Amino acid sequence: MAQHAPTAAVLLIGDEILSGRTKDKNLGFIADYLTVLGIDLKEARVVADIEDEIVAALNALRVRYTYVFTTGGIGPTHDDITADAVAKAFGVPIDHHPEAVEILLGHFKEIGREPNEARMRMARTPKGASLIANPVSKAPGFQIGNVFVMAGIPKVMNAMMEEVAPRLERGAPVLSQTITIQGGEGDVAKPLKDIQERSPEVIIGSYPFESPQGFATNLVLRSRDQSALATAMNEVRQMAVELTRNGKVRGWS
Amino acid sequence: MAQHAPTAAVLLIGDEILSGRTKDKNLGFIADYLTVLGIDLKEARVVADIEDEIVAALNALRVRYTYVFTTGGIGPTHDDITADAVAKAFGVPIDHHPEAVEILLGHFKEIGREPNEARMRMARTPKGASLIANPVSKAPGFQIGNVFVMAGIPKVMNAMMEEVAPRLERGAPVLSQTITIQGGEGDVAKPLKDIQERSPEVIIGSYPFESPQGFATNLVLRSRDQSALATAMNEVRQMAVELTRNGKVRGWS
Structure with a gap:
């Protein structure tokens, strides 16, 4: 930011x-x-x-x-x-x-x-x-x-x-996108940290919660830079696809 | 306290x-x-x-x-x-x-x-x-x-x-009593301030809210000293009776 x-x-x-x-x-x-x-x-x-x-x-x-x-x-x-x-x-x-x-x-x-x-x-x-x-x-x-x-x-x-x-003086709005992972944070943490390190213009937060199907995690990406946000979001989506394919998480949306 | x-x-x-x-x-x-x-x-x-x-x-x-x-x-x-x-x-x-x-x-x-x-x-x-x-x-x-x-x-x-x-080390419990005045804080303020000044062992808070009948006020008395609390509460009740009798507030409970 x-x-x-x-x-x-x-x-x-x-x-x-x-x-x-x-x-x-x-x-x-x-x-x-x-x-x-x-x-x-x-x-x-x-x-x-x-x-x-x-x-x-x-x-x-x-x-x-x-x-x-x-x-x-x-x-x-x-x-x-x-x-x-x-x-x-x-x-x-x-x-x-x-x-x-x-x-x-x-x-x-x-x-x-x-x-x-x-x-x-x-x-x-x-x-x-x-x-x-x-x-x-x-x-x-x-x-x-x-x-x-x-x-x-x-x-x-x-x-x-x-x-x-x-x-009040206004700033550029902070853009935000969320992806929900059906699974705990434990398998998301490592690849997510790598994405965060590659995306200094984006703040990535990980917020676990209990869904009816078990533990789930909202990943929230926030940035004032639209293209940096889109790039990071793409990477997070790819991560979600891969984790689901490997059976590490139950799915994503 | x-x-x-x-x-x-x-x-x-x-x-x-x-x-x-x-x-x-x-x-x-x-x-x-x-x-x-x-x-x-x-x-x-x-x-x-x-x-x-x-x-x-x-x-x-x-x-x-x-x-x-x-x-x-x-x-x-x-x-x-x-x-x-x-x-x-x-x-x-x-x-x-x-x-x-x-x-x-x-x-x-x-x-x-x-x-x-x-x-x-x-x-x-x-x-x-x-x-x-x-x-x-x-x-x-x-x-x-x-x-x-x-x-x-x-x-x-x-x-x-x-x-x-x-x-955790525990303290003496804080005792608390509430009285609700059917009316705004404006006519309560002066007599309530006098009671607060006479009651150094009691903390008196005034919390206005909107009731279905119009503005109302919760008066909350808090103290670790049971007898000081009872004395102050008595005075607040007398105040409520008087304000109601004078038509300054609609009632109390």
Whole structure:
């Protein structure tokens, strides 16, 4: 994958993921989304609702990757400390964002809710941040530098990602092809390693699973170079034919 | 949560999670499992199949927490590099583990597979490691120091976790109670914050969700101190009664 591509990290924030109470679905969504945009997701971290932890993780990630996407911790309650932590990470003050205040005041008026202090906390952003619109429940996320701060509720986060997408530099899309071998990895490993060594522009992954007929393996070839991908795929197909002919595997598709 | 408890981190290893191809289920399983054992999961990371990344993440985590649990990258193919990376992180050589060799030779004989070089790679462990039995597909995981190296396939990892559990020091179990408020977080936030401030031994989390009747909020109280938990829970119930009486929320349960 020698061609230039933006890189990214995901930072999931929340005690509830680490306690097991909430099973995260945001990482998978963002991973799929970035793949479509040609952005390489390189790392993800999950940290608790502890300011120092969020600051340390964010500062480690934001200098290293083109973009960082965070989810969680931007609601009105005492355990929502992401905006403050992001401000601290960037070393800037935090205050009510005028545009966010306007959005929230209008929204609470419309639904007949009191714009109390807790609710208006959701308008606070680090100095220099721009908003990420929230078409689902209005309280916005925000962008500061290369960091995108989004909600933890999947439905809201997914909508925010749509708002964020136009701001992102895209890479050449990663092309991917899969072949399924009816058999374990043990006999595939050696010839597959040889193909990988001959194909530096292609990343070949081997993912075993249990099929109804016994162990099977998905071989996934990924590359930004269409012709390199086609060449490697051809070799993998030949390998599959040969392994089947020799009775080493039950078949392929 | 002032009482002593062991801490832990999880390191998920694999390109397939970062590309979105595989949706991770291992973190949630380990999180639930550790909660039952009274071990506090403090952090999780996902890294790609790149040796330097695995080494750096592992060395950051293993000095910081009582235990580190890794999943993925211990199969027979070229992209399975976890054992080598762990050896490098610990600065020790890697070689075939006699006991693992015996297990694998017996297994491959039984199922009529050739014990080729790739298959026997799965017997390699860093010097000083002890095995983690794999009752599902035989190829073992291993423990070195405070690091537990397990398979990525959930069924295999889950079985390995059962093997690991007796080796772990347990903490006092974290007790947890939940109350559901029929209403958004906005009116709950202020009184809830006051209760949190009066209850340093209890961690109170507020998790909004969309119910069929509109926005609702789960308030989760967690503590190792049963009486502190009961006191805080009482206050939260009183708060819910009052908010309902004032018409701020639709009810609670």
